[in-house]
Amino acid sequence: MSSIPSNLPLRNDLIGEEPYGAPQLDVPVCLNVNENPYAPDQAVCEAIAKRVLDIAPTLNRYPDREHIELRQAFSDYLERESGVRLDVDELWGANGSNEIMLQLFQAFGGPGRVALGADPTYSMYPEYARDTFTGWQLAHRNADFTLNVDALIEQIKAVKPSMVLLTSPNNPTGTPLPMADIERVLAVCESAEVTGAAEGVHPVVVIDEAYVEFRNPGTPSAVTLIKDHPNLAVSRTMSKAFAFAGARVGYLAASKGIIDCVRIVRMPYHLSAVTQAAALAAFEHTDEQLSRVEHLRQTREATAAWLKTQTYQGKPLAVAQSESNFLLFGGSFDKREAIFDELLKRGVLIRVVGPDGWLRVCMGTDEEMERFRTALTEVLRIVEAE
Ligand SMILES: Cc1ncc(COP(=O)(O)O)c(C=O)c1O
Incomplete structure (x- = not known):
């Protein structure tokens, strides 16, 4: 207390x-915060130490605030993991996907705006809303925790949110979200109205894929929809399957337009040089991290x-x-x-x-x-x- x-x-x-x-x-x-319980191999620890040692003499300078090398590494990783090649300007990193989410709320929420989620879901979402003075509303899931897409669509029309926030797989239920459901929501949001915004403005659909690497093999990720849907933002993290929670690295995959909105609200130099170096080292050892x-x-x-x-x-x-x-x-x-x-x-x-x-x-x-x-x-x- x-x-x-x-x-x-x-x-x-x-x-x-x-x-x-x-x-x-x-x-x-x-067994309470959904980490990967297996510690990094010694080779990964050594690679991290080496990368950090290499940049240590530059720590009197601010880091690359656009973290270009790391965004390239996100792109390479997603190509390998989900089969999609995104450009560096369609990717963005932050201190955990918690910070990515907060940045999305800072950019697209705010006074007079509403974000819509689907209950039960991740308990941090209402806190991002509170911290950014964004209204927070919930549609209710079916009894088996699958998304009730019809009910959600009704609520999108009634509430006119600026953000629709869906978690795939969902936390705390683990429920996967079929691509067909995401596509239905995207289609509705492409023409839906937004309370507190000018005419012609439509909601952003945020898919939180914090746990997506644990999905059943062969299931596509929402990142495969980005090139066709400029209103889609997919949040990812290195904290879960990638076994890197302590380093605090999350990332966003979205159209360049959405990334540019987020860049407006980010703190200058939000991602430290040490964090960037550690994440690059971990990506060099992707096989071990995902093993x-x-x-x-x-x-x-x-x-x-x-x-x-x-x-x-x-x-x-x-x-x-x-x-x-x-x-x-x-x-x-x-x-x-x-x-x-x-x-x-x-x-x-x-x-x-x-x-x-x-x-x-x-x-x-x-x-x-x-x-x-x-x-x-x-x-x-x-x-x-x-
Ligand atoms: C659904 C979901 N999204 C995002 C996060 C944030 O994770 P991180 O900030 O470590 O990337 C979590 C953490 O538990 C989560 O469960």
Whole structure:
């Protein structure tokens, strides 16, 4: 809990607010923030150290604020990962995709504007809206957490948002978003009106692909739609599958027009020379960085199958379909906080997030998942007997 003196002129709408963030606890098994649990190989660590050493003598100077070399590396990576060749001016980097999102809200949100998302979804979105004085509205997903495209389209017409924000795969549910659904939303937004903007202005569709590398092989990414849709912005990150959360690198793929809007609101030199050097080194080792993704997909499938064999109060656990590195499970937990607490007592940290009755667990190493299974089996019996 923060203790902010009442004589500080904190913005009225921020009074009583707490900083966002999952608990950072020193426990043996951390399965709560959807990281890749496998540490970088020694060769990657050495490449990072070398790149940083190489630029260290230039640290008296500001970094390349256009981070051209890194944007070229994003382009090369996306070509390899999604089969699309984007130009450097269709890419943009920032300190995590959190910063990318904030920049999008700064550029396209603001007083009198509304952003529209689809509930349940990532809990930071309302905070970007709050911080940029943008209205925040939600369309509701179907019971299985798939997007209700008809309902969303109705709301686009009613609310006239400047941004439609969809997460693929979604967090905290893991639900994939079919390309056909994205294309329907894009088509509607190409002619939809925007509250608080001039006539002829249409909404930007933001697809947050933070977890997209965990999708089932063969599934296209929304970046394949960029060349045909100048109103599409796709946010990506190195924090999840790419196993680089500590470096804080996210990136945006979009038309040059959208990137140029974001460039207006960015801080000068927002991406440090050290960050740029570390990210370039990691991209040189893309194979190693991604080498555990297939195993994590298999861990997800095996864990989902195992969870479905477990029961709570005589009923099998529900597991939401996931193409991510986490699973939302339970569905009928009447005491999810108690389950969370008991797991924590056993050194296993998961997340209380999503609709009532559900919990989220991120895929860890084989040893961590073993500990999770052992602890959960025990905890479910204890909590249901209470
Ligand atoms: C859906 C989604 N988008 C964006 C982010 C932000 O990630 P980062 O800022 O590390 O790129 C997260 C992090 O958990 C997320 O779940």
